[in-house]
Amino acid sequence: MSSPRVLVLRAPGTNCDEETAYAFERAGASTERVHVNRLIENATLKDRYQILCLPGGFSYGDDIAAGRILATRMRNHLADLVDTFVHGKGDRLVLGICNGMQVLMRLGVLTENVDAAGEHDPATLTWNNHGRFEDRWVDLATDGSKCVFLRDIQHMYLPMAHAEGKFVARDQAVLGELRDAGRLCLRYARDTNGTVEDTPLDFPANPNGADANVAGVCDSTGRVFGLMPHPERHIDPTQHPYWTRRKEQPAAGDGLAMFQNAVKWFA
Ligand SMILES: NC(=O)CC[C@H](N)C(=O)O
Numbered sequence: 001m002s003s004p005r006v007l008v009l010r011a012p013g014t015n016c017d018e019e020t021a022y023a024f025e026r027a028g029a030s031t032e033r034v035h036v037n038r039l040i041e042n043a044t045l046k047d048r049y050q051i052l053c054l055p056g057g058f059s060y061g062d063d064i065a066a067g068r069i070l071a072t073r074m075r076n077h078l079a080d081l082v083d084t085f086v087h088g089k090g091d092r093l094v095l096g097i098c099n100g101m102q103v104l105m106r107l108g109v110l111t112e113n114v115d116a117a118g119e120h121d122p123a124t125l126t127w128n129n130h131g132r133f134e135d136r137w138v139d140l141a142t143d144g145s146k147c148v149f150l151r152d153i154q155h156m157y158l159p160m161a162h163a164e165g166k167f168v169a170r171d172q173a174v175l176g177e178l179r180d181a182g183r184l185c186l187r188y189a190r191d192t193n194g195t196v197e198d199t200p201l202d203f204p205a206n207p208n209g210a211d212a213n214v215a216g217v218c219d220s221t222g223r224v225f226g227l228m229p230h231p232e233r234h235i236d237p238t239q240h241p242y243w244t245r246r247k248e249q250p251a252a253g254d255g256l257a258m259f260q261n262a263v264k265w266f267a
Pocket residue numbers: 055056057058059062066097098099100133161162163164165
């Protein structure tokens with residue numbers, strides 16, 4: 001298959017769908033932005049796509065908790081779609097960006113197979129330590145061996161923009177299990193070296209106080225990935241905040257490689 005088709009799922013309050021579709025198209029995929037209600041009406045629509053992407057925004061106004069309502073709608077009305085993309089024949093990819101990661105966390109697909117015996121969810125996303133919305137650029141390091149989207153990427157400089165983005169594991173055992181499986185594959189970093197650190201960094205390097213500096217998590221297969229920062233906002237070099245001061249411009253913004261990795265997976 002040459003060019004995968006991407007389903008960019010929209011809901012009331014989604015606001016990053018156009019940029020996300022642009023990012024996938026720049027990487028060589030074809031995309032359609034589809035409202036969640038259209039998918040609920042037509043169960044066979046999902047069969048047109050190889051990649052499911054949940055973009056950023058404030059679905060259903062972040063009411064109750066960010067991502068909770070869309071995740072509940074998907075669990076109740078789109079269970080077949082979720083199962084097809086997450087499990088199925090293992091031939092599809094899922095990406096959740098920011099609010100999309102919040103939805104994937106609420107659906108439980110990013111922490112699947114982890115200490116299922118516990119009374120509470122193995123992990124969640126909660127309010128940033130300082131209790132406010134934080135919107136700026138961050139350095140990221142990858143432990144990307146496992147995750148399809150992060151292959152051959154060590155460092156990225158990307159914008160983050162969230163209030164409920166602090167990753168918290170239920171306990172150290174869960175954190176260790178996810179880490180040892182290579183699933184804590186994207187971390188906030190202190191610099192551009194691409195070094196993964198487990199001890200939480202101080203603010204501002206770790207913008208929200210996340211356990212083990214976690215900024216992104218993948219499932220046990222590496223095909224399902226959620227991250228809080230916004231790769232679709234750094235596709236072109238001119239989106240870098242200091243681009244006019246750089247002597248040499250890179251060919252692309254740091255985020256593009258993630259979308260290219262997804263497209264390559266189908267080549
Ligand atoms: N940028 C986004 O996707 C919004 C993040 C999210 N709804 C929050 O504030 O936590």
